[in-house]
Amino acid sequence: MEYSRRQFGKVALAGVPALALFDNSLIGAAFAQAKPNSLINGVQIGTITYSFRSMPDQTAEAILKYTVDSGISAIELMGGPVDEWMRRKGNYQPPSAANAAANAGGGRAAGGGGRAAGGGGAAGGGGRGRAAADPATLTAMWNGVACAPGRGGARGAAAAAPAPAAAPAAPAEAAAGGGGRGGGRGPQTPEQIADAEYTRKWRQALPMQILKDLKKMYNDAGVTIYAVKNLGVNASDEELEFQFAVAKELGATHVTAELPTDAAALKRVGDAALKAKIFAAYHTHLQGSITAFDQAFALSKGNMANVDLGHYVAAGGDPLAFLEKFHDKISSFHLKDRTKPEHCELNLAWGTGETPIKEILQMVKKNKWKMPASIELEYGVPQGSDAVTEVRKCVEYCRTALA
16 A cells, blocks of 8 residues: 555644653653764764663663763664654554564564674674684684684684664564565464554554654754664565655664665665665675675665675775775764684774774765764673773774874
């Protein structure tokens, strides 16, 4: 069914004062302190929701507080907090109690933003726990940290980031057939079909004021939402329209997803984004290379890059060369400090790996490129610290690098 942005607003929140939506004490705490400013010498330093995955509360309000406490004024907001906010404020009550419980209990979309929560692995590790290695089979070392067997070279994919997110923009995407991961699920049950139809109609009637309120809450605290990770590349046309509408209402310039390889999907999604006057920006892990985005860029002007320059180093690439060649095709990029393939592909505290973070930021500054740099905390949080403290350290590292 085709529908317009205007139809989304048919249901109004008449008579509900805006402030009544923001009665969470977390928001009061965020407003009580000075607004953050991480626009450093012309370079916008931001972060992504995933950086705070180990923190106890994953609501949109809590993510905002973590961001402000980190000193950050811009964010790539993942689908989980957005979805949870919409369901909570939009009275999402699907007919199936089982599906409702699954969605409310932190399933694919809710809670941690579409990826598994956790502390990010052992300190200095690659984001996943590692078994102790046999010293006789070690293949490489980096500053005293040994590679486990098979971790050197391109085989080190196991040391990379966790599995890609499937961060949908609305609940019950799987039941609705919206697809981030379609196929192989088997026939739907009558309950799933009923929930999918409920969700479709609920999305159509969802008042966009709910998203305007979320944007206002972030903006009032000094935080801009520049991207939303809510793009399902296999979604229906209707679902794509909804995902783009959500991101635009939040003030984002682009929606993000893992880089697909299917040409038809890249063409369809890129053109749909262009029609919606927003960009589809694709993220990379170890598949990142100087040619990884060629197909996406060639197929549609609506396709952009959300390249991870830390993973790019771990894949053996030169991030400065990538920036130089594709700077006009990058909506935003992720930063982390990783080591090269021959040095275990580790995720480390900033300044101890091999990602040329200072040089990257200085290049952006020198050329006055307007692309946010997203801090993505993936090294293990040290004992006695927390994600907010570590992200704050990364901000200060950027501040020093851009001095």
